[in-house]
Amino acid sequence: MRADARAKRDQIITAALVQIGSRPSSEITLEGIAADAGVGIATLYRHFPTRAALYDACAIVFLDRIETLLDATLDGFEEDPVARFESFVWTLVESGVGILAAALAADSSTGGVVERRDAFMDKVQLLIDAAAPHGIIAPGQSPMQLATELIVATRPLAAPLAGILPDVRDRLVRHLMVGWRTTA
Structure with missing residues (x-):
C-alpha cells in the first residue's frame, strides 16, 4: 500500500476508534467518521467497503494497543497484584474497550479478527x-x-441518560470487580 493511502487508512481508523469509544452506536455514522478523518466518504469506502470491515480493522488496532498494556500488567504482576489488575481494568475502561464489542461476536468468516481476538484472550487467561x-x-x-x-x-x-447518571459506568465497573472476586 502506498504511504499516502496507508496514512489515510490510519486516519480513518483513528477517527473511528474515537467515535466508537465515545459515542453510542446509534450516533456513529460512516459519513461522520470520514469527516473526522478528513477524507471523503468514497475514500473511506475504498479502504473499508463495509462498516463491519472498518470495525474489524479498529478491533485489531485496539487489540494490538491493549496487548502492550496487558504485557506490562503481567510483567511484575506479583509485586502488587491488586493494583496492577485494577490499573489494567481502568485503563481499558478509559481507552474505550467497547470498541471490541463487534470483535467478541465475530465468527470465523471475519478475516483476521477471530485469530487476533483469540490470541489476545489466551493472554488474558494468563492474567486470570x-x-x-x-x-x-x-x-x-x-x-x-x-x-x-x-x-x-x-x-x-x-446523552440524556449519560446526563442523568454521569457516574454509572464507573459504578458498574467497581461492581464488576467485586463480582469477579466472588463469581465462580
Whole structure:
C-alpha cells in the first residue's frame, strides 16, 4: 500500500476508534467518521467497503494497543497484584474497550479478527491465572466472560441518560470487580 493511502487508512481508523469509544452506536455514522478523518466518504469506502470491515480493522488496532498494556500488567504482576489488575481494568475502561464489542461476536468468516481476538484472550487467561490465587478473580471465569461484562458495562450511553447518571459506568465497573472476586 502506498504511504499516502496507508496514512489515510490510519486516519480513518483513528477517527473511528474515537467515535466508537465515545459515542453510542446509534450516533456513529460512516459519513461522520470520514469527516473526522478528513477524507471523503468514497475514500473511506475504498479502504473499508463495509462498516463491519472498518470495525474489524479498529478491533485489531485496539487489540494490538491493549496487548502492550496487558504485557506490562503481567510483567511484575506479583509485586502488587491488586493494583496492577485494577490499573489494567481502568485503563481499558478509559481507552474505550467497547470498541471490541463487534470483535467478541465475530465468527470465523471475519478475516483476521477471530485469530487476533483469540490470541489476545489466551493472554488474558494468563492474567486470570495470575489473579485468581490473590482472590482478585474467582476461579472458573473465562476471558470472554470478563471482556463481555466489561464491554457491556462501559458502552457509551446516549446523552440524556449519560446526563442523568454521569457516574454509572464507573459504578458498574467497581461492581464488576467485586463480582469477579466472588463469581465462580
